[in-house]
Amino acid sequence: xxxxKTNFAKPLILVWTACIVIFLYTPMVSVxxxxxxxxxxxxxxxxxxxxxxxxxxxxxxxxxxxxxxSFSVAALVTICSVVLAFFGALAFARYDWxxxxxxxxxxxxxxxxxxxxxxxxxxxWFSELGIITSxxxxxxxxxxxxxxxxxxxxxxxxxxxxxxxxxAAMDMGATRLQTLRDVTIPVLSPGLISGGVFAFLLSWGNxxxxxxxxxxxxxxxxxxxxxxxxxxxxxxxxxxSLMMAGAAISLFVMYILYSLYKMRxxxxxxx
Amino acid sequence: MIRWLMQPxxxxxxxxxxxxxxxxxxxxxxxxxxxxxxxxxxxxxxxPTLANxxxxxxxxxxxxxxxxxGLAAITVLILLVIxxxxxxxxAKMFGPWANLVTMIIAVPLLVSENxxxxxxxxxxxxxxxxxxxxxxxxxxxxxSILYKVPAIILGLVYVYLPFMLFPLVIGLSMVPNAVKEAxxxxxASRFQVFREIEVPLAMPGILIGSLLxxxxxxxxxxxxxxxxxxxxxxxxxDIESAFTFAxxxxxxxxxxxxxxxxxxxxxxxxxxxxxxxxxxxRR
Numbered sequence: 001x002x003x004x005k006t007n008f009a010k011p012l013i014l015v016w017t018a019c020i021v022i023f024l025y026t027p028m029v030s031v032x033x034x035x036x037x038x039x040x041x042x043x044x045x046x047x048x049x050x051x052x053x054x055x056x057x058x059x060x061x062x063x064x065x066x067x068x069x070s071f072s073v074a075a076l077v078t079i080c081s082v083v084l085a086f087f088g089a090l091a092f093a094r095y096d097w098x099x100x101x102x103x104x105x106x107x108x109x110x111x112x113x114x115x116x117x118x119x120x121x122x123x124x125w126f127s128e129l130g131i132i133t134s135x136x137x138x139x140x141x142x143x144x145x146x147x148x149x150x151x152x153x154x155x156x157x158x159x160x161x162x163x164x165x166x167x168a169a170m171d172m173g174a175t176r177l178q179t180l181r182d183v184t185i186p187v188l189s190p191g192l193i194s195g196g197v198f199a200f201l202l203s204w205g206n207x208x209x210x211x212x213x214x215x216x217x218x219x220x221x222x223x224x225x226x227x228x229x230x231x232x233x234x235x236x237x238x239x240x241s242l243m244m245a246g247a248a249i250s251l252f253v254m255y256i257l258y259s260l261y262k263m264r265x266x267x268x269x270x271x
Numbered sequence: 272m273i274r275w276l277m278q279p280x281x282x283x284x285x286x287x288x289x290x291x292x293x294x295x296x297x298x299x300x301x302x303x304x305x306x307x308x309x310x311x312x313x314x315x316x317x318x319p320t321l322a323n324x325x326x327x328x329x330x331x332x333x334x335x336x337x338x339x340x341g342l343a344a345i346t347v348l349i350l351l352v353i354x355x356x357x358x359x360x361x362a363k364m365f366g367p368w369a370n371l372v373t374m375i376i377a378v379p380l381l382v383s384e385n386x387x388x389x390x391x392x393x394x395x396x397x398x399x400x401x402x403x404x405x406x407x408x409x410x411x412x413x414x415s416i417l418y419k420v421p422a423i424i425l426g427l428v429y430v431y432l433p434f435m436l437f438p439l440v441i442g443l444s445m446v447p448n449a450v451k452e453a454x455x456x457x458x459a460s461r462f463q464v465f466r467e468i469e470v471p472l473a474m475p476g477i478l479i480g481s482l483l484x485x486x487x488x489x490x491x492x493x494x495x496x497x498x499x500x501x502x503x504x505x506x507x508x509d510i511e512s513a514f515t516f517a518x519x520x521x522x523x524x525x526x527x528x529x530x531x532x533x534x535x536x537x538x539x540x541x542x543x544x545x546x547x548x549x550x551x552x553r554r
Contacts, residue, residue, distance in 0.1 A: 012356070013356050013359065016356045016357060018359055020376075023381065024376060024432065026388075026390070027390025027394060028379065028390055029402050030393040031387075033392060042399065042405030044398065044402075044404065044407075045407050046405070084287045085287070087284070090283040091281070091283035091287075093284070093548075094280070096280065099275075100280060100300070101547075105542050107291070108547070110295050112483065112487070112490075112538050113531075113534075114489065114491070116491075116492040116507045117507065120510060120511065120523065120527065121298040121299060121527065122298050124298065124301060124302060125294075125298035128315070140294060141294070144294040144488075147290060155551060159551065180348070202381065204383075205382055205384070205385075207383055207493065208492060209387045222279065224383070225493075225497075230442075237393065240385075240389060244386065247381045
C-alpha cells in the first residue's frame with residue numbers, strides 16, 4: 001500500500017523540483033538574453049542579436065579597472081581566508097578543548113549577520129581608527145563574512161578525518177611540520193580547494209560589504225548597482241553575463257581539479 | 272591558564288579569533304557605544320544618552336521595522352511550503368542524483384545577488400521577457416508586479432531559497448526510514464506520519480532554515496531597492512540613510528543595535544537548541 005503512494009508522489013516531486021530549478025535560473029537566462037540585444041532599451045522578443053556590447057566591454061579601460069579590482073579583492077580574500085580557515089577548522093572539529101562549543105558559535109555568528117549592517121559597522125570602525133577605506137579594507141570586510149563560511153566547509157572535511165593518521169606519522173618520526181605538509185594538508189585538500197573556490201566566488205560577487213568598505217575604489221557588483229539605480233545601460237547585462245561566465249569557469253576548474261584528485265587517489269590505491 | 276593556552280585546539284583557534292575580534296566584535300561594540308551618544312555627533316566621547324532610542328520609538332521607524340518583520344515572515348512561510356517537497360526528494364528519493372541537484376541549486380548562490388535580482392527586473396519589466404512573451408504568443412498584456420510589494424517578496428523568496436532548502440535536506444535526512452515504516456505498519460495515515468514523525472524529527476533542520484532565512488531577510492537591502500523601487504522602506508534602508516544621507520551616526524547605530532539584538536535573540540535561541548557537532552559532522 002505504501003509503495004503505491006510513494007510511486008504516485010515521486011513524479012510530482014520530480015516535476016516540482018524541475019520547476020524550482022527553472023525558477024532559480026530564470027533571471028540568469030534573462031540577463032544573458034538582454035546582453036545580446038542590440039537595442040539601447042531592452043525589449044523582448046529580441047529583434048536584433050548583437051555582440052557589440054561585449055566588444056565595448058572588452059575595449060573599455062574602466063571595465064578593465066573594475067574587473068581588476070574585483071579580481072584582486074577576491075584573490076587576496078581567497079588566500080587569506082583559506083589559511084585562517086584551515087587552522088580554524090582544526091579548532092572547530094579536530095581537537096577537543098575547553099571553550100570549543102563557544103568558539104563554534106562565535107565563528108558561525110558572522111554568517112547569520114545582515115551584511116549591509118556589518119558593512120556599515122566596519123565603515124564606522126575604520127573611520128574611528130583613522131583608516132582610509134580602499135579595496136584593501138574591502139578585503140578585510142569580505143574576510144569577516146567569508147572566513148567563517150570556509151571554516152564551515154573545511155570542518156565538514158575535518159570531521160571525516162581520522163586523527164590516527166597524524167599520530168601514526170608522528171610515531172614514525174615525522175616532525176609536526178612534516179605531518180602537516182605530508183598528511184594533514186593532502187587529506188584535507190578537497191575541503192580546502194572547494195573552500196577556496198567558494199571564497200573566491202562569494203567575494204567576487206559580494207555587494208553589500210563592498211558598498212560601504214571600498215572607498216574610492218569600485219568593484220563590478222558596485223558598478224552594476226550604481227548603473228541599475230541611475231538608469232539602464234546595455235553594459236549592465238553584458239558585464240553581468242561576464243561575471244557569470246567568470247563564476248562558471250572557476251567552478252569548471254574546480255571540477256577538473258577534483259576529478260584529477262580522484263584519479264590520482266585511485267591510481268595510488270591501485271599501485 | 273598557560274596549560275589551557277598550550278592545547279593544540281586553542282592555538283589553532285587563535286588566528287581566526289583575532290580576525291573576528293578586530294573585524295566583528297570590535298565594530299559591534301563600537302556601534303553599541305555610538306548608539307548611546309548624543310544625536311549627530313561623530314565621536315564616542317559624549318555623555319551617554321537614550322535620546323536616539325526615544326526619537327526612534329516616537330518616530331515612524333516602527334513602520335519600516337514592521338514591514339521588514341512581515342516580509343521576512345511571509346518569505347519564511349512561502350519557502351517552507353515550496354522547499355519541503357524538494358528537500359524531501361533530495362533526502363529520500365533521488366539517491367545518487369541528489370548530489371547533482373544540490374550542485375545545480377547551489378551554483379546560483381555564487382553569482383552576485385545584484386545580477387540575479389536585475390535578471391528579475393528584466394524578466395518582469397514592461398516589454399520584458401514575461402510581458403513580451405505573453406504579448407507575442409497570446410497578444411495579451413498583464414500589469415507588471417515590478418516595483419510593488421509582490422516583487423519584493425519574489426526577490427526575497429528567490430534569494431533565500433537555498434538557505435531554507437539545504438537545512439531542510441539535512442533535517443529530513445535525519446528522519447530514519449524505519450520509524451516511518453513502523454508507523455505505517457501500525458496503521459498511521461500519511462498525514463499522521465508527516466505530523467507525528469517527520470516534522471518533529473526534522474525539526475532541527477526546519478528551525479535552522481526558518482531562522483536563517485528570517486534573520487537574513489530581516490536585514491536585507493538589495494531586494495527592496497532593486498525590485499521594490501522604494502515601494503516599501505525596509506529597516507536596512509533606514510539604517511543606511513541614517514548613516515549616509517542624514518549623517519546621523521548615533522541614530523543609525525541605535526537602529527542597527529535594535530535590528531541586531533532582535534535577530535540576536537533568535538539566533539541565541541537557535542544555538543541553544545541544536546548541537547552543531549551532530550548536524551555538521553554527521554556522516
